[in-house]
Amino acid sequence: MDDMAIAVKPKNTFLRGISNESFISLFMITVLIVLYGVAGAIVPNFFLPRNVLNLVMNYWFTIILGIGVTFIMVTGNFDLSVGGNIAMTGVLSVYFCQAAGVSQNALANGLGLPYGVALALAMVCALAIGGINAFFVTKLKVPSIIVTLGTMMIARGVAQVVTQGAQRNTSLPDIFGVVGNASVGNTPIKISVVIMAVLVVVAFVVERKTVFGRRTYLIGANREAARLSGVKVNRHLAYLYLTSAFLAGVTGILLASEFKAGVSGRATGYEFDALVIVLLGGTSINGGFGSVLGTVVGALVLGVVTSAATGLLLSPDWQFLLKGIVTFLAILAQRYALDRRKS
Amino acid sequence: MGDNVLEIRNLIKTFPGVTAVNDVSFDIRRNTVHCLVGENGAGKSTLIKILTGAEQRSYGTIRLNGDDYVAHNPKDARDKGISTLFQELNVVDQLTVAENLTLGMEVTTFGFLRNVGTEKMIDVLKNLEPSIDPRRKVSTLSVAKKQIVEIAKAVASESEIIIMDEPTAAISEGEIQRLFKIIRGLRDKSVTVIYISHRLDEIFELGDAVTVMRDGRHIDTRPVSDIRDRSELIRMMIGKTVFEKYEPKENPSTETILKVEDVSNDKLCNVSFELRKGEIIGFYGLVGAGKTELARAIYGVDRYDGSITFKEKTLESSPHKAIEAGIALVPEERRSEGLFTILTIRGNTCVMNMDKISRSGFVNNQSEKRVTAEYIRQLNIATHTMEKETAKLSGGNQQKIVFSKCLFADADLLLLDEPTRGIDVGAKSEIYQIIRDLAHDGKSIIIFSSELHEIVNICDTIYLLYEGVLKERIENGTVIDSEKILHTVTGGE
């Protein structure tokens, strides 16, 4: 053992001193900076401050979802229900808030509940989806990818039923559109972005500094050993699924408020976007490895690539291909970097 | 053809930073049972991996029947005449016994399976263990029988050399005897067996020659008959003498700390016993006797009928309640149940008692590091940094980390399920010392083991288990009749 310590002279003490998670985050930050530079060089007006700001502003909802999904993926599980949950919560918050009995049109009639009550009820429904996920994953031990695919469809289905496959956007009180469109002072920074920033900081602290964060990693590293070491695995997973559903619910309400409408097709594919940014951030699908910081960086990488594509006037149809290729390259690059570091 | 079936010359295998096999040369004679012993990390497994084609050598030659031998993968090795029985269970649960036997050796026409050769395989199995129906699904067999299926497969492959890596680790005494008979039969049918085991008694019972390895080097190869006894072999393996002897406790406490009454479930039948403070008791029995199930019942993992009282309080059925009450378990399967192998030593040490290193939910990294450093020193864990992934440590060091996890939980009762399984002799005696010290400090300890000498060496009281039933209670310190014990745990009256 001692021979080994002497034989392998650390070339870079700083890089050797940090954890693998931080290493991958640093690696992806480097990738981000390089991509940003390249995009700036080939795309006209890319460096404009407005574009930089848009990069973050346009991805706030994906990042919020990414937080919950990161934690769940660190335990070795999936949550694909978040996109459907956004649509459902948004639609329900509108439906609960719409005035009752004002029109012949079924889609213009809601329950007429007070604003606060409507939001609270919508959040309860969002949490119910999280509860269903938690129940099937922890009590019946069904694979989470399947359960959350199921709840994804159920949640989106509820949104479709309530909106008859379209949307609800009439007879809403004025207050409904306030939160999603409000800005901080005179800046163009929206409240939603501030909420995202606060959540990221909280998540970062929970992940790095708390017992709760540690236990999340323990479950991902070895679920059985975690149970035998006294971690209440089922309860912990339930908390995580509820948190993820809560975050999706908040996002759903913010988006419904921003557009002052509950659209059944809202957030289609967001669950995959959240998954993609978590993967870009280096979180391992096998559990026990990952970080929220990485997820934020992942979101920015995806943001740079898609806005560069938009800047180059590519059609929106390019997004699928780009997402696929970027994820693929990121996974390979991260693995290569980790292998190099380990040997 | 010469006398030697295998000649190994100047074999070297280096990994980045380590030389696992260092200039090893020895011969294996035809038609013998050749034992290979050494502590974990002595280089046995690497040597075996080179022979089976799982690893490639860095330097040196191997001659099989005088011809140069190189294997690129296990199938290649088998085609050239060396087949291997690996340590882990390598049967496919979802296939039938017969399908498992022919797996990888099917005869086909245009990709369609044909029923050729199956009969011969089944005959080999019938000789080993007549009670296994070849049409049964392997998932319905017990662990021991799965192992028998695997052994049958290796035997039926008609190789010149069969390597057996700890074949008796999970099978019962009766099955071991049957296996030995088969191995002797193989030798008579001009097959050479390379036999690896941590159970030294087996080497004296079975072996013709033994090769000892230490720190990657070849120490000696000689006929087993030239070795005087167990302790001489141990001395060769670790380079120093170890004394293993039971020492009775001076002032035994009378305070009862654990009371188990009429505990039953599908693997246990009315188990009752008591444990005093500072006492070490041992449960001895064969694989499948219910030892692990008893440990799991006490720890609250499995359900049971009956009552378990700890410190005068009835235990609730869940591991975290058990830990809160002051019980810690060193599980049977170290890597899958005890350790977080992808996490570092630091990430493993404190997990059973997070409250002690945290304040209102926030972890104090400094005290975590302090605690970890303290345990690395105290248990003599061989590492140069606490940031090392535990997957990269040797078995003995991994087990010490599982121990430090349990010690940090401040438990008054430690349940040790096979605490030294797959651990080399040096680390074993260190772990025995840790156990004795703990008992000396007033901790109560229950050891569940299928190694008799381990139980006899350290336990104050010995219980014999057979098929989930407590058969006998023996106070240690008197003369222990091993034969009688073996008689009892194999179902004798």
Add this chain to the structure above:
Amino acid sequence: MKARNAVGTVAVNAEPGYLDPYRNRWIAIVKASYIYIVFLLIVLVFSVVKLDQVRFFGRGHFLSPVSIVNLLRSSVPIITLAGSFTLLMISEHIDLSVGSAMSLSAVIYALLVRSGVSFLPAFLITMVLGVLCGYVNGALVMKLRITPVIATLVTLNVFKGIALLIVPNRISAIKSTDTIKMPLWINDYARKAVFLRLPAAFYVAIAVVVVLVIVQRKTILGKYTAAMGGNRTAAELSGINTVRIGWILYIIVGVSAAMAGIARASYMSLGDPLSGDGMELDCIIAVLLGGTNFYGGEGSVEKSVIGALIIVCVTVGLMTVVPPFWQMVARGSVLIFAVTLNYLLAKD
């Protein structure tokens, strides 16, 4: 037979489940046949419902020839895919890109036909495309060792992206190849009756199923698939090249996806780059309903096909009772039901 064995070995060693052999036998019977019972029940339930109001069935009942023909015609893609998807899941792999591969094939086939290529060459070229899709998936999963879910999620996006990009123009709001200049015969394969009022595409799908049943039961590929899914290490130590087996399975799934895409394009007379969306979910539901273990090793092709028919029956059957917006809720519930049932049965 099984029960007697279990009892006979009690004295030697405690074996799982030896306590109550009869209970085990009942569970085995239920496990082996529940899918057929569920299927019959569903057919029975829907056959008492009047179907006149649903255009799909024409006039009459669920069991009327028109309805059955319509039902079977529209279930060709899922039947084609269910079998190969089963084999893939038995090997403990999954392919989330089947839907996209199917869309891409549909688009390519439609473009070929519209540009004047006749049936057989168009069919074969599309099949080659399917091989390519499967080959790429196999390379990512087996060669580069990327987790199947992630790797095929990547290709899902890539195939879908390509399909969207190569469709030349838009008609109305829906993007797909238009039907202008599309030869009329494109319909024949999936709609024109050749035997028992059913089209060629249906018989091709059945042929695919039959071939795969034989592959699973009688060939070395079937055995190795199960071995690999049950215990990959054991399979590799027995000398099985699991990389090659997995790769072959991905290619088979790719080919099936291409065939499904051709059937879909023929049925709709156009190539829609979103027509395969959600097909991966239907495949998973069908396979899980059919009792294939999610963690590999066990499963059956023919039961997955029954699972596929159940999905189609439920989908169209539901149209008779609730508005179409409930489809999604129903599908999600069936998925969760299927996987839960699968687990409860696997437990004992």
